Amino acid sequence: MNKFKLFSIAFLATISIGFAQDINQAKTAIDAEQYEKAKSILKSILQSNPTDGRANFLLGNVYLVQTVTDSAKIAFKRGLTGKDGEDLNYIGLGQIDLNNGNSVAADSNFALALKNVRRRDIEELIYIGKAYTFSSIPNYSKAIEFLNKAKAIKSDDSQIFLALGDAYYGDKNQNEAYAAYRNAFQIDSSLLRAKMQLGVLLKGAKSYDEAIKSFNEVIAINPNYGPVYRELAETYYKWGRNKRSKEExxxxTAIGHYEKYLSLTDRSLNSRMRHADFLVLVKDYKELEKEANAMAAMDKVNPRIFRYLGYSALENNNIDLAIKSLNNYIANPNNTIIAQDYLYLAKAKFKKGLSIEGTSIDSTLFKSGVSDIKKAIEIEPLIIEDLNELGKSLFSDKFYKEASVVFEFATTYPESPNYLEDNIYYGLSIYYGSGKREEGQPLDVAGLQKADLAFERVFTASPTYLDALLYRARTNSLMANDPMTIKYYEEFIAKTTEKGAEELANPVVLKKVIEAYNTSAAAYANTDKPKAIEYFNKTLALDPTNNYATKSLELLKK
Structure with a gap:
């Protein structure tokens, strides 16, 4: 009997160790973003013990990451009826409450999770902190509050510092985030996510080369740690956006790293969607179309596939399919609509409007597209940065009026990296559009005044860009505002001649200076004849064969 008893204890201990290993394997898979593998491990645990609290909690969290809320809620509620970590499931339900904007219900669930904790327990505090951090409606100050309570109990726990790093990072407190991630890795050198996040901070500070060095240090420790390749991909993408000479x-390189990330995680529908999101960023629409069709073969009803079909169809010139797919996606009230959905729909409508009219844009489709742009900006004001390309496309096709409507949105956002260029194009669109107006159509004085202000903003921000003065003069000339026309042409002449004879030797610059003298002289002709004669003579000093100045002088001397 004693031998049997000892055998039974040893057997139970073996089962317990094996179970712990399974849970730890699931946690490792979750950290490595191998979510399908983690689900498989957790479901195998739950086959033998369906109500296991800890396994259900981890499974529910995986479902939350994959935004499958109904399945997450089922797992959490099932976990409450079991043992070993059952109270953790209140935290999972609390995060769902946070996602739904119900902080009162979340507080109630968090209180239930803490009801039975012992004085030195920290696990529940860490997970509550994470819930506040990773909620779709985060509350970083609350997260930091709970994590500091855990830190007060145990000041050398790497998971506390990792979670604090995430909370501080979300709260845009870079210094505290760096210290927390550094401490986490110093306490546990196997915690690669903490070291990886140090690189993420460098990426956020646009120290792209240093970020890449940091990520390569993670790879040197474990070349099979998948998430670091996703970070490398995003770093090269952002670096390319900021360094146009190296963009292609x-x-x-970014796409190659993302493929590596996928090979080390999983190619589930969820992972393919992440891949599709990245392909949108790097504008690889041929590959996006392939991925969208592959996802459609896996799941014909998942609504997000309509997004990718719409995006790729637009860029591959299947305009009707683009509009149909995006309308289907946006019309579903259960879908999370992002700003880009409306922006792509607007682009598709503009393209269709062009194909209908040929030499102009169908006004109904254009107005509908502008409405979609407004909806995009309401969702995410930063989408204004992406309007630059659309506006320039309209401008290059000489749809100046339509281009000015697009660029006007961009002029409201001074933080945009395209702000100066957008203002230049906004002013030029109005200026050239006024010159292109049909016979009998009145001059758009209000629009030209806006163009003048746009050129003023450009010159204020970039005083060396003298063409801004030139276009201010031209714009005021169109409005027959002689005093302002003269003022800006004279400023242009003064600042150009300051650069010396070498500058005036440039034929392009010389032509602009002659324009400035001639137009200013014409403006002076009615009010200050001697000044007009002086300026026409200055033109002839630069270009003795200038016909306009010669004939104008003859008239003035009569």
Whole structure:
């Protein structure tokens, strides 16, 4: 009997160790973003013990990451009826409450999770902190509050510092985030996510080369740690966006790293969607179309597939399919609509409007597209940065009026990296659009005044861009505002001649200076004849064969 008893204890201990290993394997898979593998491990645990609290809690969290809320809620509620970590499931339900904007219900669930904790327990405090951090409606100050309570109990726990790093990072407190991630890795050198996040901070500070070095240090420790390749991909993508001379090279490198990330995680529908999101960023629409069709073969009803079909169809010139797919996606009230959905729909409508009219844009489709742009900006004001390309496309096709409507949105956001260029194009669109107006159509004085202000903003921000003065003069000339026309032409002449004879030797610059003298002289002709004669003579000093100045002088001397 004693031998049997000892055998039974040993057997139970073996089962317990095996179970712990399974849970730890699931946690490792979750950290490595191998979510399908983690689900498989957790479901195998739940086959033998369906109500296991800890396994259900981890499974529910995986479902939350994959935004499958109904399945997450089922797992959490099932976990409450079991043992070993059952109270953790209140935290999972609390995070769902936070996601739904119900902080009162979340507080109630968190209180239930803490009801039975012992004085030195920290696990529940860490997970509550994470719930506040990773909720779709985060509350970073609350997260930090709970994590500091855990830190007060145990000041050398790497998971506390990792979670604090995430909370501080979300709260845009870079210094505290760096210290927390550094401490986490110093306490546990196997915690690669903490070291990886140090690189993420460098990426956020646009220290792209240093970020890449940091990520490569993670790879040197474990070349099979998948998430670091996703971070490398995003770093090269952002570096390419900020360094146009290297954009094509870095985009290819980014795609290669993302493929590596996928090979080390999983190719589930959820992972393919993340891949599709990245393909949108790097504008690889041919590959996006392939991925969208592959996802459609896996799941014909998942609504997000309509998004990717719409995006790729637009860029591959299947305009009707683009509009149909995006309308289907946006019309579903259960879908999370992002700003880009409306922006792509607007682009599709503009393209369709062009194909209908040929030499102009169908006004109904254009107005509908502008309405979609407004909806995009309401969702995410930063989408204004992406309007630059759309506006320039309209401008290059000489749809100046339509281009000015698009660029006007951009002029409201001074933080945009395209702000100066957008203002230049906004002013030029109005200026050239006024010159292109049909016979009998009145001059758009209000629009030209806006163009003048746009050129003023450009010159204020960039005083060396003298063409802003030139276009202020031209714009005021169109409005027959002689005093302002003269003022800005004279400023242009003064600042150009300050650069010396070498500058005036440039034929392009010389032509602009002659324009300034001639137009100013014409403006002076009615009020100050001697000044007009002086300016026409200055033109002839630069270009003795100038016909306009010669004939104008003859008239003035009569």
């Amino acid at each position: 090279e870095y985009m290819k």
